Amino acid sequence: MLSHNTIICRSAVFLTVLGLLMTGCAEPDGAVGSSVGVDLGGRFAWDSFHADADTSYAAPQSGTGGSPHLYVGRAFGITAEPLLRFNKPPEPWPIDWWVDSARIDVHYQGGISDDDFPPLEGFVIDLAWREAEPPEWGSLPGGAPVEVRIDYAQPDSGSAAFILPPEMVANWLSWVDSSLIDTSWHDTTRADSGLTLCIYPTPVGCPTRLARLRSRSALEDSLRPRLSVFITARDSAGGELHPDTLQATPSDDLFLIQNDETDTGDRLVIGSGAVFRSLLRFDVSRMWTLTDSLHIVVNRAIMTLHRDRSPYPWASVTRSVFPFKLTDDRWLTEPDSAQIAGFVITPTVVDTSADSLQIVVTGPVAGWIADPECNHGLALYSGSEGLDIDRIAFYSMRAPEPLRPRLTIYWTEFPK
Amino acid sequence: MMRFRWMLAVLTVALWAGSVQGASSLSALGFGLLRESAGARSAGMGFVSLAVPDSLGLNLLAPALWDGPATARFGFQGAVVSTRTSDEVYGSDDSDEAGLRGVAMALPIGRGRFLGLAVTPYTRMDYEWEVWRSTEWSRVLERSEGSGGVAQGLLALATPVGRGIRLGLSSRAIFGKVDRSWRAEFPGVAANPAEEFISDRFKGIGWGLSWSWVGAAGLSVGGCVTGPVRMEIQQEETIYSGWSEQVDTTRELDEDYDLPWDVAIGVSRRFGPHLTAVELAWHGWDAVSHPESMADGFTDAFRLSAGWEWSPEYRQFDPFWRALVFRGGGYLQEHYVLSSSGHQSRRVAVTGGISIPYFAGKSRLDIALEMGWSGSRSQDGVAERSLTLAVGVNHSEKWFVGRRR
Numbered sequence: 001m002l003s004h005n006t007i008i009c010r011s012a013v014f015l016t017v018l019g020l021l022m023t024g025c026a027e028p029d030g031a032v033g034s035s036v037g038v039d040l041g042g043r044f045a046w047d048s049f050h051a052d053a054d055t056s057y058a059a060p061q062s063g064t065g066g067s068p069h070l071y072v073g074r075a076f077g078i079t080a081e082p083l084l085r086f087n088k089p090p091e092p093w094p095i096d097w098w099v100d101s102a103r104i105d106v107h108y109q110g111g112i113s114d115d116d117f118p119p120l121e122g123f124v125i126d127l128a129w130r131e132a133e134p135p136e137w138g139s140l141p142g143g144a145p146v147e148v149r150i151d152y153a154q155p156d157s158g159s160a161a162f163i164l165p166p167e168m169v170a171n172w173l174s175w176v177d178s179s180l181i182d183t184s185w186h187d188t189t190r191a192d193s194g195l196t197l198c199i200y201p202t203p204v205g206c207p208t209r210l211a212r213l214r215s216r217s218a219l220e221d222s223l224r225p226r227l228s229v230f231i232t233a234r235d236s237a238g239g240e241l242h243p244d245t246l247q248a249t250p251s252d253d254l255f256l257i258q259n260d261e262t263d264t265g266d267r268l269v270i271g272s273g274a275v276f277r278s279l280l281r282f283d284v285s286r287m288w289t290l291t292d293s294l295h296i297v298v299n300r301a302i303m304t305l306h307r308d309r310s311p312y313p314w315a316s317v318t319r320s321v322f323p324f325k326l327t328d329d330r331w332l333t334e335p336d337s338a339q340i341a342g343f344v345i346t347p348t349v350v351d352t353s354a355d356s357l358q359i360v361v362t363g364p365v366a367g368w369i370a371d372p373e374c375n376h377g378l379a380l381y382s383g384s385e386g387l388d389i390d391r392i393a394f395y396s397m398r399a400p401e402p403l404r405p406r407l408t409i410y411w412t413e414f415p416k
Numbered sequence: 417m418m419r420f421r422w423m424l425a426v427l428t429v430a431l432w433a434g435s436v437q438g439a440s441s442l443s444a445l446g447f448g449l450l451r452e453s454a455g456a457r458s459a460g461m462g463f464v465s466l467a468v469p470d471s472l473g474l475n476l477l478a479p480a481l482w483d484g485p486a487t488a489r490f491g492f493q494g495a496v497v498s499t500r501t502s503d504e505v506y507g508s509d510d511s512d513e514a515g516l517r518g519v520a521m522a523l524p525i526g527r528g529r530f531l532g533l534a535v536t537p538y539t540r541m542d543y544e545w546e547v548w549r550s551t552e553w554s555r556v557l558e559r560s561e562g563s564g565g566v567a568q569g570l571l572a573l574a575t576p577v578g579r580g581i582r583l584g585l586s587s588r589a590i591f592g593k594v595d596r597s598w599r600a601e602f603p604g605v606a607a608n609p610a611e612e613f614i615s616d617r618f619k620g621i622g623w624g625l626s627w628s629w630v631g632a633a634g635l636s637v638g639g640c641v642t643g644p645v646r647m648e649i650q651q652e653e654t655i656y657s658g659w660s661e662q663v664d665t666t667r668e669l670d671e672d673y674d675l676p677w678d679v680a681i682g683v684s685r686r687f688g689p690h691l692t693a694v695e696l697a698w699h700g701w702d703a704v705s706h707p708e709s710m711a712d713g714f715t716d717a718f719r720l721s722a723g724w725e726w727s728p729e730y731r732q733f734d735p736f737w738r739a740l741v742f743r744g745g746g747y748l749q750e751h752y753v754l755s756s757s758g759h760q761s762r763r764v765a766v767t768g769g770i771s772i773p774y775f776a777g778k779s780r781l782d783i784a785l786e787m788g789w790s791g792s793r794s795q796d797g798v799a800e801r802s803l804t805l806a807v808g809v810n811h812s813e814k815w816f817v818g819r820r821r
Contacts, residue, residue, distance in 0.1 A: 041558070041598040042610055044551045297610035297657040299602060300553070360606055366657060410553055412600055412610035414655055 042297070042412035047286065049407045051397040053377065054280035056269045057335035058262035066131060067387040070213040070255045071273065073111065073118040073201045076314055077261030078274050078389065080210055081201075083140075084253045085129065085194045086227045088176045089246035094233035099173070100243070102164040102229045104197050107214045109157040112389060113314055115207035121200045122146040122162040128192040131252045140198055140256075144168055160213075162197055169195070169229060194251060195227070210389065216250045224249050257389075266398050267308050268405070270318055272382040273389025279331050279338055280397070281377030282407040284365070288372050294413040301365035301410070303378070305357045305394040306403040318392035320347035320383030321357065325364045326376040340379050347383040350392060357394070365409055454478070455518070456493045456808025460769020460784035461723025462745025464693040466638035466682035468725075469630055472780050473810040474520040476534050477680075478626035478640045479572035480584030485812070486524035487778070489532070493517045493808030501800045502793065513542060517806060520570075528576040533569070540565035541594055554607065559599045566592030566618050584626035590645050590675065592618045611656040620645040620675065634686030636693075642678040644700075676700040680719075691725040701752040715754055721747035723767075741771035743784070755796035763790040775811075782808040 070082035084104065108117070125143030129135050147163040172195050199213075214223045229246040259274030268278040282303075290296060303323070324340035331338035348359045361378060368375040384390055395403040454465035454477040461468070465475050471484025474491045482489070495517045502508035522532025546559040572586035599611040622645035628638035648668065655663040677700040684693035701714035723745030728738060744767065751761045765788035772781040783806070790800040 040560070040596055040612060040614060042600065042612060044556065044600075046552060295655050295663050297655060297662060298608060299600075299610060300605065300607035362606070362608060366608070370662070410551075410607070414612055 042414045044299075044410070044412055046408060046410040049282045049284050049286070049409065051280045051405045051407075052283040053332055054268060054278065054397050054405065055331070055335050056264040056267065056276055056278045056396075057338075058259055058264075059275035059277055059336065066217065067254065068215055068217045069388065070106075070215045070253055071111070071210045071257075071389055072120060072199050072213060072255065073207070073210040075113045075115070075208040075210045077259060078210060079201070079258040079260075080255045080273075080389075081140075082199050082213060082253065082255040083127075083129070083135075083196060084199075084216075084225050084250045085192075085196045086248050087194050087251045088173060089227070089229060089248040093246075094231075094235045094244065095237065095239075096234040097231045097244075098233075099166040099170040100230045100232055101166055102169040102227070104162040104164065104225060104227050105159055106162075106199075106225045107157070107159045107218075107223045108211050109214065111209050111211040112316075113209045115209040117150065117158075117211050118201045118207050118209055120148050120150065120160060121202055122148050123198045123200070124164065124168060125196050125198050126191050127196050129196070129252070131254050134254055134256070137256050137258050143196075143198065146197070162199075173229070215253050221249075225253065264393070265311070266396050267311065268305065268380070268394040268396050269311075269391060270321055270380050270382050270394075271312075271315070271389075271391040272318065272385040272387060275382070275385055276391065277338070277382075278380040278394070279326065279335060279377055280380075280405055281326075281375065282405075284368055284375065284407070284409070285372075287369050287409065287411075290413065291369065293416055295416060296369050297412045297414075298362060298366040298369055299410045299412055300360070301362045302408045303359045303361050304406045304408065305359070306399075306405075307355050307357065308393040308395050308399075311393050312391035315389065315391035317352045318350060318382045318384065318390040319352075320349050321359060321392075322347050322381045322383050323359050323361055323364070324379045324381065325367070325374075326379050329376050331377070331379075338379055357392075361407070365407070369409075369411075455491065455810075456769065456782035456784050456806045457743070457771065457780075458723075459493075459495075459786060459804075459806045459808075460743035460745065460767050460782065461693065461725055462721040462747045462765075462767050463719070464682055464684070464695040464721045464723040464745060466626070466640060466680055466695055467628065467636040467684035467693050468638075468682075468691065468723075469628070469636055472778070472812060473782070473808070474522055474532060474534065476518050476520060476536050476570070478584055478628065478638060479522075479530075479532065479534075479570070479574045479586050479624075480582045480626040480628045480640075481638065482522050482530040482532060482572070482574035482584070483528065483582060485814075486527075487812035487814050488524065489520070489522045489530070489810070489812050491521075491808060491810040492519040493782070493806055495804055495806040497802060497804045499800060499802040501798065511542075513540070522572075522574075526575075528582075530574045532572050532574070534572065535567055535569050538566045538568045538590065538592070541596075554602045554605045557601045557603060559601070560597070562594065562596040564592060564594035564616075566590060566594070570624070572624075580630045582628050584624075584628075584640075586624040586626070588622040588624050588642065588645065590618060590620040590622070590647065594618070608658040609656075613654045613656070615652045615654075616669075617650045617652075618647055620647040622675070634691075636684045636686075637682070638684075639679070639681040644677055644703075645675040647674060674704045676702075676704050676714075682721075689727050689729070691727070693721075693723050695719075695721040695723075697721075699752055713754055714752055715750075715760055717750040717752040717760075719747055719749040721745065739773055741773070743767070743769040743771070751790070755791070755798070757795065757797060759795045761791035761796045763788055765789070769806075779809070779811040782806075782810070784808075 071080035072082050073080060123143035123145055125141055127141060148160060150160045151158050175190060176193050216224050218224045227248045231244050231246060232241050233244045234241050257274050269276040270278050324342060327339045327341050350357055364378060382390060397404050454475050455473050457473055458465035466478050469483060470481055474489050475481040494515060496514040498512050500508060500510050518536035520532060520534035522530040525531045541562045541564055543562045546557055549556045549558060569589040570586045572584055574582060574584045577583045594616045597611060597613045599609060601609045622643045624640060624642045626640035630636045651669050652666045654661060680695060680697035682693055682695035684691060697719040699717045702716040704714050726742045746766045749763045754760055765786050767784060767786045769782060769784035786804040788802045791798050793799045
């Protein structure tokens with residue numbers, strides 16, 4: 001039988017351990033039990049602000065690589081000329097070969113404006129370039145012209161073939177071929193190891209149309225540009241001659257743009273292809289007055305732009321817009337000198353049926369509230385810049401009141 | 417030796433556990449009910465303790481009562497508190513807390529003298545809740561959390577000063593930290609949450625004086641006076657935007673957060689196995705300036721307690737239940753903070769308890785139960801009911817009893 005002392009000792013230990021365990025099972029007070037918060041917490045507020053400076057400008061023409069399309073033609077002040085570059089078709093190569101013929105096939109579908117497909121000219125040029133370092137407009141050298149055959153499968157889609165001189169292709173392949181017995185021959189005058197085709201709309205009598213060619217990024221492999229070299233070959237010394245075909249898709253392709261109509265009037269224009277960018281700055285000085293007595297946490301900031309649908313009826317509507325912070329105020333006098341700083345954002349998708357666009361700009365606005373010196377405004381870029389030709393226009397600060405750009409800030413304030 | 421190691425281990429573990437003091441919705445800023453804790457024995461007797469001699473337990477309010485054989489004393493108590501609070505705005509909610517309510521240790525340093533150390537929680541806060549609101553542009557989920565509290569440490573000397581008269585001198589250190597946060601989130605919307613986090617660190621030092629007189633015919637009188645404590649509060653405020661720290665400031669609060677004078681007196685009389693006691697305490701909160709953030713003010717608060725104890729005589733081999741000691745009591749306590757209606761609420765409680773002596777009376781296990789009712793919805797806008805179970809262990813060791821040559 002246990003003694004009193006043993007019972008008590010064990011009970012005391014049990015109760016102590018139980019109490020410690022129950023410490024972990026505590027249920028804290030709720031809103032009723034605590035009745036606290038009288039001196040803690042913020043107050044929600046919001047306000048709207050108008051722009052005190054805005055403008056648009058046409059960015060210097062730039063080539064567009066990585067695009068799913070290559071535009072060619074001349075319309076609405078825009079001239080487009082695609083470039084395609086091919087590397088030597090991949091090995092294995094036969095031991096002996098002769099070029100019988102060669103061609104580059106491109107496919108097209110649709111375009112901008114309803115005019116006819118433009119007649120084209122093709123030139124093979126020797127130019128060292130890549131999509132990441134596009135050549136400037138007007139810097140292309142002269143080259144060897146090639147025959148162009150355009151096949152119309154349907155009125156708005158079809159293919160074009162550029163027939164390449166066999167001798168030119170053979171020279172090019174020999175220059176890069178390391179399988180020939182005589183390796184002493186080497187053309188040191190070539191600037192690039194690739195073969196570049198430049199396509200131009202004809203200078204005279206060109207319809208007002210920007211045709212859309214499929215690029216090397218086309219989803220269907222059969223629609224991508226393709227170099228085909230038809231050869232007679234021998235696979236071994238003394239072997240039988242037989243025909244063969246070597247093919248390659250472009251290693252790089254892009255289209256150069258020249259824009260002759262850069263005036264945006266009193267609108268804010270954003271576009272790609274012939275690039276347009278908009279810059280605007282909002283007067284948020286009222287917020288800085290609040291920071292004297294309050295800590296401000298910006299919860300959300302929305303910039304609202306109202307669409308002006310009247311200009312550019314011919315263009316595709318820009319599908320997305322990127323906002324960037326501007327780093328200084330030089331753009332106020334020289335818009336095309338605007339310098340941007342990236343901030344982590346996702347593009348704002350444009351609802352083409354809506355009359356306004358709302359862009360979340362919480363990050364930059366929070367920075368302006370914290371440091372007024374940082375308020376240099378925002379730059380708006382097309383999300384497809386370098387990939388397509390599109391436009392979207394908005395009313396500027398010079399428009400009637402309801403249509404002006406507006407910045408709405410929602411914040412939580414805490415007394416200091 | 418084994419018993420000592422066991423007690424030391426439990427005490428060490430207990431010191432790491434959180435302390436508990438049932439937070440009350442009738443207090444502002446989470447200061448809690450500020451209930452003094454004199455021990456689990458006192459908790460079963462309506463919180464009378466000043467005139468209740470105890471040769472084993474360590475009274476956490478009145479060190480003058482540290483008396484008895486020259487043995488080292490250890491004591492700690494824990495409690496479980498379950499509270500239901502209801503008000504006119506939010507409805508009701510339940511909370512549960514468990515943890516320590518005090519630890520103490522005293523060593524004999526001479527004939528009838530003891531030097532000891534005690535730590536007790538003074539206030540405690542533990543809340544967590546969220547509520548949905550609507551703004552002009554979004555729904556908002558507000559989360560509020562708070563934890564922490566203020567503890568009191570006593571370094572005390574108890575000494576006899578005359579026939580039946582004992583005096584207790586104590587220095588009192590107040591220390592603690594309270595963390596509170598408020599966060600606003602906007603679910604479903606790409607928006608930065610806002611959060612305010614405030615951490616208050618408290619420190620202060622004061623003094624206490626207690627006395628007791630045990631006279632003939634079982635009559636005892638005792639009292640204590642606690643001096644005011646000037647609190648220094650360092651407040652750190654941090655404001656977050658999303659997960660980024662936007663503001664971080666630390667400042668010394670210059671508001672007068674003093675703890676006030678406390679005066680209490682008690683009388684008890686023993687009639688054979690029965691002991692009855694009454695006690696009156698006064699807390700001078702009216703002289704303390706309340707923080708600007710408090711809409712209501714402090715006010716003086718009284719407590720009137722009455723208790724009873726029945727101690728049987730038992731022999732070593734008597735059945736277990738013959739050694740139990742039974743207690744009962746009750747108290748009426750005014751709240752030190754006025755309600756939003758300007759009314760001073762009251763708390764009424766009934767208590768009961770038992771003691772189980774062991775180790776031939778050198779140790780004691782106390783268990784107390786309290787049911788309390790605070791405030792009223794009609795007069796104060798909020799009412800609270802609570803149930804508290806307190807358990808205390810008091811142990812003594814013969815470390816300093818010399819051997820006769």
